Amino acid sequence: MDGDGGDVVVERPEDRPGVPDGFGRLWVPHRMAYIGGEGKPEDDAAGSGCPFCRVQSLPDEEGLVVARGEVAFVVLNLYPYNSGHLLVCPDRHVADYTDLTPEEIDEVARLTQTAMRVVRAVSHPAGFNLGMNQGDVAGAGIAAHLHQHVVPRWAGDANFLPIVGRSRALPELLADTRDRLAAAWPRG
Numbered sequence: 336m337d338g339d340g341g342d343v344v345v346e347r348p349e350d351r352p353g354v355p356d357g358f359g360r361l362w363v364p365h366r367m368a369y370i371g372g373e374g375k376p377e378d379d380a381a382g383s384g385c386p387f388c389r390v391q392s393l394p395d396e397e398g399l400v401v402a403r404g405e406v407a408f409v410v411l412n413l414y415p416y417n418s419g420h421l422l423v424c425p426d427r428h429v430a431d432y433t434d435l436t437p438e439e440i441d442e443v444a445r446l447t448q449t450a451m452r453v454v455r456a457v458s459h460p461a462g463f464n465l466g467m468n469q470g471d472v473a474g475a476g477i478a479a480h481l482h483q484h485v486v487p488r489w490a491g492d493a494n495f496l497p498i499v500g501r502s503r504a505l506p507e508l509l510a511d512t513r514d515r516l517a518a519a520w521p522r523g
Contacts, residue, residue: 375476380428386480387422404446407425409423423483424482443483465485
């Protein structure tokens, strides 16, 4: 639309910057927040600067928290690899898996299992990637607060967008995904 709510304006290939190459462009400027580190902690301290510490004080819907345990919780990833990409985090601000208490290890493992069961029931993935990136050099975006990734996978989900468009196609808003998963999470 033009700025007045009038006709749809379509960009012509010859008007695009750069050399025409036969590809359409999928612009995803919202990804610049992630690329630029917006909201990333300035240091490794616990508290409101850590997104995993901060989300614990928010209402579940606002913080995208799907479930809470006694010493750990499950939250949607703000920058998901796929729809339903969950993070299982200890409540305590701890960076290294070897520093978890036995209770934290147990609950992170049990919440991971439940996350897989719930995502299977809600979204029917063909498989999962599970993992923790320990340290900046290992790819941890938030290295100071441990988190386990639970990434649902479907046959053919490694489409062209991440390769060509450096983007992911997510068919559902995070709040909607959170609501569906939270509703399916076992109570009690």
